[in-house]
Amino acid sequence: MSQNTVPQWVADLEHPPQPRPKNSSIPDPPGFPSQAVSGKKQSKGPAAAPARKPPTAAETDTLKLKKAWEVALAPVKNLPMTAIMMYMSGNSLQIFSIMMVFMAFKNPIMGILATNQAFERFESDGNRGKMLQVKLAYVAMQIVALALGVWKVNAMGLLPTTTSDWLAWEAQRDPIEHAVVAL
Template structure:
């Protein structure tokens, strides 16, 4: 520390105030398309920008098509998560444990929240000219959410929590006999 002056700024501060000079371009490597060469003078740069095509704003039909494509992506997004959710549910087992309960909770919460917010999910894509097509997209979205709910119902049935037998509903019917018993150790 004794070799530094008390008021001297660090090297990185000096580099910020005076950036290093750019390196010379290798003549064997061409510039990428649309990139003006640094060797081109400023007057030539202005000519190059004049020669390039000006991008025209998209028409309303093109915007509607783009919005419809994005809406379909949103509508089909719930199905993309189903394989991973199904694998996680299968791996969590059918016993009542905190992990399997959390999986079932999330299997119901996510689709229900999606169903309740269907109109909010698509309001940014909807215009006056594509209302009919958006109705199809919304119907597909609701169907995909119902498929996700069916996965949750499958898991609850596999855990034995759905009342699917007569003995679950009628008091005089005999209950099912369990296949196994677990005895806790003392």
């Protein structure tokens, strides 16, 4: 190969081959108008595609409300995996189960505290009343996630739910009778 010859791929980049004529038996995909209309080429600028009308305020509010509901129901989507992880970690006090319990309490509490920040991008003047319902649903879902953490703590035996857990605060009973040892 001599030094003056150029590889074929370089020649193709410098002088691309002519496009083949379109086979008219294959229809264009939806949303892609054909290049040749009645023998003339369309301009490839923004005017070639039909202009889309901007959404109305009601349509925008509806879309924002749908997205807000997706955010509100997201904590429930994580519950099955969290429950399985908690079940599999066991009920003994180990670093993994302690970390699972910590995360089970931390995430819902932080979610409840950041409720307004989670939904401020979806809120507008037209949907304020409906956003209150979404926020309440979000808080309810976070409480359900928190209840899962309480279940795990109870399963680990860390909640004081039995009488023996409260013996320090029980009053000692005064005996009605006394027994004397006979000699």
